[in-house]
Amino acid sequence: xxxxxxxxxxxxxxxxxxxxxxxxxxxxxxxxxxxxxxxxxxxxxxxxxxxxxxxxxxxxxxxxxxxxxxxxxxxxxxxxxxxxxxxxxxxxxxxxxxxxxxxxxxxxxxxxxxxxxxxxxxxxxxxxxxxxxxxxxxxxxxxxxxxxxxxxxxxxxxxxxxxxxxxxxxxxxxxxxxxxxxxxxxxxxxxxxxxxxxxxxxxxxxxxxxxxxxxxxxxxxxxxxxxxxxxxxxxxxxxxxxxxxxxxxxxxxxxxxxxxxxxxxxxxxxxxxxxxxxxxxxxxxxxxxxxxxxxxxxxxxxxxxxxxxxxxxxxxxxxxxxxxxxxxxxxxxxxxxxxxxxxxxxxxxxxxxxxxxxxxxxxxxxxxxxxxxxxxxxxxxxxxxxxxxxxxxxxxxxxxxxxxxxxxxxxxxxxxxxxxxxxxxxxxxxxxxxxxxxxxxxxxxxxxxxxxxxxxxxxxxxxxxxxxxxxxxxxxxxxxxxxxxxxxxxxxxxxxxxxxxxxxxxxxxxxxxxxxxxxxxxxx
Amino acid sequence: xxxxxxxxxxxxxxxxxxxxxxxxxxxxxxxxxxxxxxxxxxxxxxxxxxxxxxxxxxxxxxxxxxxxxxxxxxxxxxxxxxxxxxxxxxxxxxxxxxxxxxxxxxxxxxxxxxxxxxxxxxxxxxxxxxxxxxxxxxxxxxxxxxxxxxxxxxxxxxxxxxxxxxxxxxxxxxxxxxxxx
Numbered sequence: 001x002x003x004x005x006x007x008x009x010x011x012x013x014x015x016x017x018x019x020x021x022x023x024x025x026x027x028x029x030x031x032x033x034x035x036x037x038x039x040x041x042x043x044x045x046x047x048x049x050x051x052x053x054x055x056x057x058x059x060x061x062x063x064x065x066x067x068x069x070x071x072x073x074x075x076x077x078x079x080x081x082x083x084x085x086x087x088x089x090x091x092x093x094x095x096x097x098x099x100x101x102x103x104x105x106x107x108x109x110x111x112x113x114x115x116x117x118x119x120x121x122x123x124x125x126x127x128x129x130x131x132x133x134x135x136x137x138x139x140x141x142x143x144x145x146x147x148x149x150x151x152x153x154x155x156x157x158x159x160x161x162x163x164x165x166x167x168x169x170x171x172x173x174x175x176x177x178x179x180x181x182x183x184x185x186x187x188x189x190x191x192x193x194x195x196x197x198x199x200x201x202x203x204x205x206x207x208x209x210x211x212x213x214x215x216x217x218x219x220x221x222x223x224x225x226x227x228x229x230x231x232x233x234x235x236x237x238x239x240x241x242x243x244x245x246x247x248x249x250x251x252x253x254x255x256x257x258x259x260x261x262x263x264x265x266x267x268x269x270x271x272x273x274x275x276x277x278x279x280x281x282x283x284x285x286x287x288x289x290x291x292x293x294x295x296x297x298x299x300x301x302x303x304x305x306x307x308x309x310x311x312x313x314x315x316x317x318x319x320x321x322x323x324x325x326x327x328x329x330x331x332x333x334x335x336x337x338x339x340x341x342x343x344x345x346x347x348x349x350x351x352x353x354x355x356x357x358x359x360x361x362x363x364x365x366x367x368x369x370x371x372x373x374x375x376x377x378x379x380x381x382x383x384x385x386x387x388x389x390x391x392x393x394x395x396x397x398x399x400x401x402x403x404x405x406x407x408x409x410x411x412x413x414x415x416x417x418x419x420x421x422x423x424x425x426x427x428x429x430x431x432x433x434x435x436x437x438x439x440x441x442x443x444x445x446x447x448x449x450x451x452x453x454x455x456x457x458x459x460x461x462x463x464x465x466x467x468x469x470x471x472x473x474x475x476x477x478x479x480x481x482x483x484x485x486x487x488x489x490x491x492x493x494x495x496x497x498x499x500x501x502x503x504x505x506x507x508x509x510x511x512x513x514x515x516x517x518x519x520x521x522x523x524x
Numbered sequence: 525x526x527x528x529x530x531x532x533x534x535x536x537x538x539x540x541x542x543x544x545x546x547x548x549x550x551x552x553x554x555x556x557x558x559x560x561x562x563x564x565x566x567x568x569x570x571x572x573x574x575x576x577x578x579x580x581x582x583x584x585x586x587x588x589x590x591x592x593x594x595x596x597x598x599x600x601x602x603x604x605x606x607x608x609x610x611x612x613x614x615x616x617x618x619x620x621x622x623x624x625x626x627x628x629x630x631x632x633x634x635x636x637x638x639x640x641x642x643x644x645x646x647x648x649x650x651x652x653x654x655x656x657x658x659x660x661x662x663x664x665x666x667x668x669x670x671x672x673x674x675x676x677x678x679x680x681x682x683x684x685x686x687x688x689x690x691x692x693x694x695x696x697x698x699x700x701x702x703x704x705x
Contacts, residue, residue, distance in 0.1 A: 057697035061690055069690040074621070074655025 006034065006109040010084050013104060016043070018085065018111045019051070021078035027140035029457060029467075029478040031114035031123075032085055034105055041105065042098065042114060042122060043085035044475065052079045085111075088475050091122035097474060098122070116144045123477050125151040133180035135173065135430070136479035139465055148479045150177070150472040152186055155428050156372045156407030158471050159398055163415045163443060164432030169464045170411055171198055172488050173430060173481050174374060177409070178202055181372060182220070182325050184213040190325040192374040193342055193381070197331030201489035205325070210485050219324040223314070225332045230344045231313035232302065233268040239343065240273075242389065243336075244297040250290045251297070254280060269310035270302055307337050314345065315364050316352050320371045335380060342381050342390040346373070350397055353404040370405030373397075378410035379417035391419060398425035416442035423447060428470035433461040450476075527553040528610060530566060530632045536614075537623070537659055538575070539566065541634045543608040558610055560665060561672020563637040563645070566628040569617045571637070571645055573656075573673070575663045576611035610634075613663065615656035618645060622656065643680050652677070652684050654691065661698075670695035 004020030018034075020026065026048040033040050058066035067079055087105070089098035119138065123146070126132045131152045138146040150160075160177075164170040174192075181188035182205055192199050203220045205211045211218050235243075237259040241252060258276035262268050274295055281291035302308050319326045328345070330338045349371065355361035356368055375381055381390045397406050398421075410426060412418050416438040423446035431450065434440055440458055443450055447469075454467050454476055461467070461478075469476035504514065526549055528541040541564075546552050562574045582605040590598070612634065614624045618641070637645070646652055654677070660669055674692040678685045 055694055055697060057694050058690060060693055061686060064687050064690050068687050069694065072652055072654055072684070072687055072691060073657060074653055 001113050002110045003032070003113050004083065004111040006105045006107055006111060007082065008107055009104050010086075013102075014087050014100070015046070015084055016087065016105050018083050019080055020083055020111070021080050023048070023079075023081055025113050026081060026083055029476075030138075030140035031088075031119060032083075033112050033114045033118065034109045035112075036105055036109050037101065037103055039090040039101055040118075041090055041101065042088045042118070042475075044088060045083055045085050047084035048081055050079055051082045052077075091118075091474075093121070096125055116141065116146050119146050123474055124149045125154065125472065125474055129185045131186065133177055133186070134482060135176055135180070135468065136466070136481040139478040139480045148468060148473065148477055150180075150428065150468070152181065152188070152472075154470075154472040155409070156188070156370055157402045157405070158427035159401070159407055159425055160409040160428045160430065160470075160472070161378075161415075161423060161426035161447065162409065162411045162430045162432070163434065163439070163447075164413060164466070165434050165436065165439070166413045167463065168432035168434075168461070169466075169481060170413065170432055171196075171376065172464070172484060173432070173466060174376070174409065174411055175199065175202060175484050175486060175488060176481055178325055178374070179205065179211070179485055182218040182323065183211050184216045187216060187218075187323040188325075189320045189322045189369055189371045190374065191319050191345070191371065192325065192327045193330060193338075193376055194327050195330045195333075195338055195377045195380065197329045198489040199327045199376075200329070201487045202325060202327065204486040208485055216323060219321070220327070221318075221324065222327045222329055224329050226306065228307060228328055228330070228333075228341055229309040229312040229314065230307050230340060231267075232270050232273075232308050232310050234313060234344050234348065237263075239340075239389070240298075240302075243301050243340070244294075245301070247297070248290070248293075250287070251294045254287055254290050254294055267311070270298065270308070271310070274298060305337055307333065307341060316348055316367055317364065319345065320349070320367060320369075322369050336389070339381060339389040342375070343393055346390065346393045346397060349373070349406060350393065350401070350404065353406055357404050370407065372407045372409065374409040374411065376411045378412040378422070379414045382410070382419045382422040384417050384419050391422070394422055395419070395425075398422055415439045415446070418442070418446075420446045426470075428468070428472040430466050430468050431458060432466045433463070434458045525551060525553065525557065526633050526635045527557055527564065528634045530628050530630055530634065531609075532630065533627070534611070536627060539572065539612045539614065539628060541610040541612050543610060545607075557636060558608065559672070561669045561676065563642050563676070564612060564634050565618070565637050565641070566612065566614065566634050567632040569619075569626075570614050570624055570628055571616050571618060571621075572612040572614045572634070573660065573669065574610050575613045575660060575669055576665060578609045578611070580605070580607040580609065582606065611663075613660055615659055616645065621645070621648070621653065623659070639680055642676065646677060646680070652681050652687075657691075657695070667695045667699040 003022045003025060004018040007017045007019050010017050026045060028045055030045050031042055032045060033042050054066035058069050087100060089100035092099050120127060126149060132149040133152050134147055134149050136148055138148060162170045162173055178190055180186060181190055200222045203222060205218050205220055237256055241247060241255055254277060258273060258280055261276045262272050277291050277294055281288045330341060352361060352365040352367040355365045381388055382394045397408060429447045429450060431443060440455055444455055450469055457467060464481045466481060467476060467478050526544065528543040530539050531542045532540040543558050544553060560574055564572045564574060566572050616622050617624060660666055663669060671692055674688045678688050
């Protein structure tokens with residue numbers, strides 16, 4: 001369907017302007033095509049503004065539209081709009097990408113509304129069932145649903161970030177992605193670090209037919225905080241040192257010497273380390289004060305925290321397996337404990353995958369399949385400023401994980417608080433409503449795939465709407481997230497309703513009459 | 525009601541009309557019949573609008589004492605030569621609004637249009653249209669003429685009064701913008 005004619009080039013040679021009278025289809029972010037030089041060029045609408053310049057006085061009566069007055073005056077032309085579009089190029093099916101012809105569209109070229117069939121084909125890198133994650137539908141097409149699929153191999157090798165302000169639906173979307181990853185078409189191995197304990201509803205996948213095939217059914221395991229254990233011997237001496245507060249040089253030296261004494265033991269316990277420290281103090285009485293201070297710190301950090309155990313731990317085989325989603329519920333842990341869990345699990349994972357790929361893995365280190373890790377509240381684990389035990393391993397996985405089959409999904413409501421290097425390694429981004437200017441700026445500088453025109457759209461998105469860009473799709477596209485099959489575990493609380501319910505129950509218990517419905521109006 | 529006769533033109537669109545005086549017609553037009561913004565018909569087909577008025581005094585204001593009867597008797601030419609002239613802009617034919625193709629000629633009679641004629645001239649496919657305002661825009665009294673048109677049409681098309689009011693406001697605003705620019 002022809003909707004307009006090209007007027008000329010826009011601000012850059014990649015932009016062009018066309019004139020149309022059909023505003024109904026001119027959604028920012030939607031796609032049009034034009035044919036020239038034998039190619040069907042796909043372009044994205046980036047701006048639309050009226051060019052019928054009515055005098056301001058024609059807007060003086062809110063009940064009469066300027067076009068009504070213009071019509072009486074004999075202007076029977078429809079209102080015209082100047083639309084700016086950015087050329088993506090023609091879609092090369094063999095290469096599966098857009099190729100910009102670098103030819104300026106001729107004036108007067110006919111602009112068509114891109115057909116749904118073309119969009120399904122050219123927006124998505126893959127449309128086959130295997131290896132795709134159906135995350136939603138094009139936001140700008142309301143009449144016919146145009147599905148948008150993420151290329152699962154792209155997000156699991158080159159990482160993904162989901163950025164949105166609170167209440168925009170980012171954990172809902174993460175749930176959708178996990179559903180897709182665990183469905184029979186992907187059968188992925190997924191681990192979720194869940195600081196709010198809101199992913200437990202994904203266990204519903206095990207009982208829903210949508211996720212099962214003849215021989216496949218996904219497994220979902222929620223590991224509660226009290227069952228999350230780090231074996232003390234999984235800590236390196238540098239981890240122990242970094243976890244102890246206000247360490248002096250003498251304490252540092254003493255710790256390393258004590259650790260060296262027991263380093264070759266198959267299992268290192270806290271008692272063994274403390275004993276080694278005491279032995280050194282006995283041998284060198286001048287170290288006894290340092291030893292006491294060091295032992296006090298070790299007790300404080302490693303004995304009082306419930307996550308450390310001398311023998312128990314989370315094996316990689318329990319955490320990772322194709323067709324399994326493991327959820328680490330970190331909800332009752334402090335920041336330091338959450339970071340330590342992330343550090344140890346991710347480090348073990350990286351080393352295991354490296355060893356497996358090199359063919360030198362043994363026992364628990366043998367992990368012969370790629371994995372996908374979802375890190376909720378990523379700014380807690382990889383902050384831009386402040387300390388985090390896990391940041392260096394996260395940086396390393398994001399930089400090197402692709403080679404070893406470790407994909408990460410970072411989720412955050414404060415992109416400005418996430419380490420810039422970490423964010424810039426996520427080659428696919430799903431960005432939802434973000435109003436805060438510093439967060440927008442952070443996205444602009446750190447997320448490679450996000451263009452200027454996308455940033456303009458961020459404040460205008462509503463709950464459940466997102467902008468997907470980067471390697472997992474062929475071009476930036478605005479979507480409405482599809483409905484989840486499982487229920488959402490992170491719904492906001494309706495506080496007034498819950499307060500009222502609480503008091504009503506209390507009155508029932510005290511056999512008092514119910515609360516009067518006639519609520520008085522407060523006046524100042 | 526006949527109000528005058530074409531005596532000349534300033535352009536293809538603009539004509540000079542001499543207003544009838546006593547003895548020229550049975551019913552002499554009153555001043556309000558020749559006021560700004562009145563729709564007139566020139567000859568049988570052409571529709572025009574009064575856009576300006578001028579008067580001529582051949583004696584350049586010399587005072588001549590005496591009552592009208594005496595003046596008629598002693599200096600009849602003086603009274604005959606005093607004239608009221610109207611500028612009329614042709615705004616279409618009875619079939620359509622727009623530039624006219626065949627022009628009126630000297631001697632063509634000019635008469636006021638009836639309400640039903642004004643209504644039919646302004647109805648295009650059953651809808652109110654005023655597409656001739658651009659031809660009036662150069663007139664010095666453009667905003668006042670539009671006000672009069674709006675007044676007249678509001679009485680004929682009362683349901684479009686608020687849209688017509690928008691047209692009036694726009695004309696005033698356009699003129700103000702020019703005056704105070």
